[in-house]
Amino acid sequence: MNNQKRSAALITGGATRLGLAFSNLLASNEL
């Protein structure tokens, strides 16, 4: 588990189309 090291993001409404898009962006290496 590396949860203690990598930063995390909380996205509300994450299962909506927009929330999913934001979640995928934050999870990707595109930042």
Added chain:
Amino acid sequence: MNYDIALHYNGSVDAASVAKKNIEKLGVSCAIFQADLSSSDPTDLVSEVAARYPNIKVLVNSASVYDAASIANTSLKTLEKQFAVNVFAPFMLTKAFANTFFQNSDTEGQVINILDNKIAFQQYSYAAYLLSKKSLADFTKIAAIEFAPKIRVNAIAPGVILPGDQRTSDYLAWRVEGIPLKKQGEVEDLLKTMQYIINSNFITGQILTVDGGEGINHQGLNAEQFNGQSDQDT
């Protein structure tokens, strides 16, 4: 840089579960958290998330409800629900986010609130919704001051980008006519904006409107446009 994802949902457990699997394929951890933000204390959601992810650095307030009604037709119940989800929840989540993850820490974080470009207008046909989003816009600025310098707080106000499924092509063409850039936006436009906010360490308290100029497209009546016969004195 990428983040582990704490994904909140309300009723869409199937969509949330699929999202979790897809996000995990990107090589990060993802957990899903159910909460009805219209009735539960949002602080509980942050506590639950903190137990799994003690290193939350970004909060995206994307959950929203939309009920169309003029002031004359708005019930107290509708007004309360719009404000509970669209204002009270982001307010309490931001508070809990700041108190839980940054009070005794030197690290920096950020909050991104999702608004609506309609905050530029006074469209009373969905008064409670619009007022809630206008409130969230002002909350963005107030919170940016209170939580500086540790936490940056910004917002994105999308225009015609992800219209509801009930919207027809005729309707969308009509809406595009009112957009100076004469086109509908794409999700990619919002993602570029979020990338910009995330990576811009000198920006806080700002509302980035992504709408092709629709929100500024109201000139107001003026003398140059007036063709009447009684304009001799102007």
